[in-house]
Amino acid sequence: MTQPFSGIGIFPGNTPMKVFCAIVLALLVLSCGDSVDASERIACGIKVIDSQGNPVEGAVVAIRSASEITASEYDSRLNEIKSNANGDSFMVFPKPTSERINVQVTDSTKVGGQAIAEYEMTKIIGVRNEQCVGFRFPITQVTVFKTAELTDLTFLILNNSDAEITSAKLVGALSGVSNYNDDFDLERRPDYRVRKNQTVMLHYSVRQNGSEIETDHSESIEIGTEPVSFKITI
Structure with missing residues (x-):
């Protein structure tokens, strides 16, 4: 006689749910290795x-x-x-x-x-x-945003001194790659997808090489319907 199925993969209907969950969890852990x-x-x-x-x-x-x-x-x-x-x-x-x-x-x-x-x-x-x-x-x-709602924001960093940006944060409606309560690396990742018709706030800190003193800066970036290139001079 054919054994009844529960509709979950290949596990038969009389397989206890606790056993099924334990097997799935074990496979998940094993698939992740030592990570x-x-x-x-x-x-x-x-x-x-x-x-x-x-x-x-x-x-x-x-x-x-x-x-x-x-x-x-x-x-x-x-x-x-x-x-x-x-x-x-x-x-x-x-x-x-x-x-x-x-x-x-x-x-x-x-x-x-x-x-x-x-x-x-x-x-x-x-x-x-x-x-x-x-x-x-x-x-x-x-x-998530509809494609028609988005445009591009690109940062251009002009370094006219012996200084570096030590941290940066963007506050606004962003798509693509972003952070949760964390710093943005504008030099390694200068391109962002942002919602049209908003103001994006940029907060960043600059430190002169050889110094431990950081200066904080804030800029408001007006986003319309067209791509925006924003220059940061340090």
Whole structure:
């Protein structure tokens, strides 16, 4: 007699759910090799919305461990799931030993599904490992933008002195690669996708070489509908 199936992969209907979950979790930990701390788990619930606050269904939310904010194929994937009709995605993953955890939101073509054509879905948010406190992930919501809503912001750094930018932060509606409560490296990554018709705030610090004194600066950048090149002279 054919054994009944539960509809979850190849596991039979009489397989206890606890056993099924344990097997999946074990496979997840083994697939990550030595890059995770198998004794710790992080709970993650992320809602994907558009700029009007509407839920986005079918976005692929992936959690990856990495040494920096990248979209590299070498980043270790810790877990991945599609957002549901309410835009919600819920995951538990082993805490990585790497310095950063990247949240990568893409459309479903990455896993053989249909593209969400009107949205520019590739978004990466870097989180430092130590920002995960009490087994909870600090990011609970990600906003994605339609392609027609975005334009380009490029930074041009003009160094006329023996100085360097030691830290920088952007505050505004950003797409593509960004940070969670962290510094932006404007020299290594000068190009950003930003929402049109807004004011982006830039906060940065400059230090003269050989000095321990830093000077803080703030600039407001007006974004219209066309690409913007913003010069920083230090």
